[in-house]
Amino acid sequence: MYAFDIKRPRSVEEAVAALADGEAQALGGGQTLIPTLRQRLADPGTLVSLSGIAELKYVRMEGDVLRIGGGTTHAQVAREAAAHYPALASLAGRIGDPAVRNRGTIGGSLANNDPSACYPAGALGSNATVVTGAREIAADDFFQGLFETALDEGEIVTEVRFPVPEAARYEKFIQPASRFALVAVFVARFAGGVRVAVTGASESGVFRWAEAEAALAADFTPEVVRGLTVQAEGMIGDLHGSAEYRAHLVGVITRRAVEGALA
């Protein structure tokens, strides 16, 4: 690793002040950033560790919206969201492995927007709102391509607000070596429509599968997905699976997600 200073603010206010320095980078749970630093793929002058900020760690229902603090670990979400939003708790409980889930955070995962990460599908599929110190960003506007989000430099995810759907399921086809999604789909049925968010498949990161959403809104059954196809163009092709294979999996995993949501 290149050398850097590390700061441990105790409040969001202190963190924002520390990040005002252009050389500084936020460190969530570090489960992606620390390996990246170790490979010398990043060289921040200063790291601002958010893990000591107690006010960013919570899971609570307010009305019909589940609010999760940006610094909440996957393990805490898996535990505390289970009674309110089981599909999201199930997603959090299948990220990485137990040790990763004890450190990795929802804010860190969303801010990183890895094209194979789980949380982007959960947030986009739930029509979540990402809250920062400065503003509220709809999930549809937040994810902007491979590792790109609407966040400005120094902007921290302080909260994520999830409307709780009538039925939902996250179905993940795992890449066994990395435990990331080879293809995974979050399906959520709300009173006003259905959302289908796909991660792991596209070179542009998480995306909504509009055709499946329309079909499922009319008839929420696995069968309606069967006739739909996704273009292989723009899908990730690598040693774990070709673009054609991933495009095929999108349909298969979406059907399984709908089955799971109905179960």
Add this chain to the structure above:
Amino acid sequence: MTRVTITVNGRERSAEVEGRTLLVELLREGLGLTGTHVGCDTSQCGACDVHVDGLLVKSCAMFAVECDGAEVTTIEGMANADGTLGRVQQAFQNHHGLQCGFCTPGMVMAAAALLKDNPQPSEAEVRYYLDGNICRCTGYHNIVKAVMAASGQDVPACAAG
């Protein structure tokens, strides 16, 4: 350099570290606790697993300064006070839950974390929990048996091997 004070295996220890010093580097090089291993260097294998404030973490994916004030337990803290093997360690020996032994410290720490939360896990739960601990020798069957035995459950009933 920053001074970090942590309680390791019940004993308060203090050291000067850089911002980039990993917890595993502090343990191994700063404090001489070389039972915690570095296997993959990519945060996947779990050989470096320790407990920080009671939670299982990969010590290669956490900075030492983030542990300031924390309670850390390593494999050196798993034996009984009289130096005999602890319950989980003894089960690994009894059931031959290791071959080369490199992954074993992480396996023991992960197994202990599981049993703390779930004292009577099913075989499937053991396998799921050990997802982040990679062993290239055993094929896992004897590790699973060891964890089942450490939980006080019937090992012959376990489907493995």
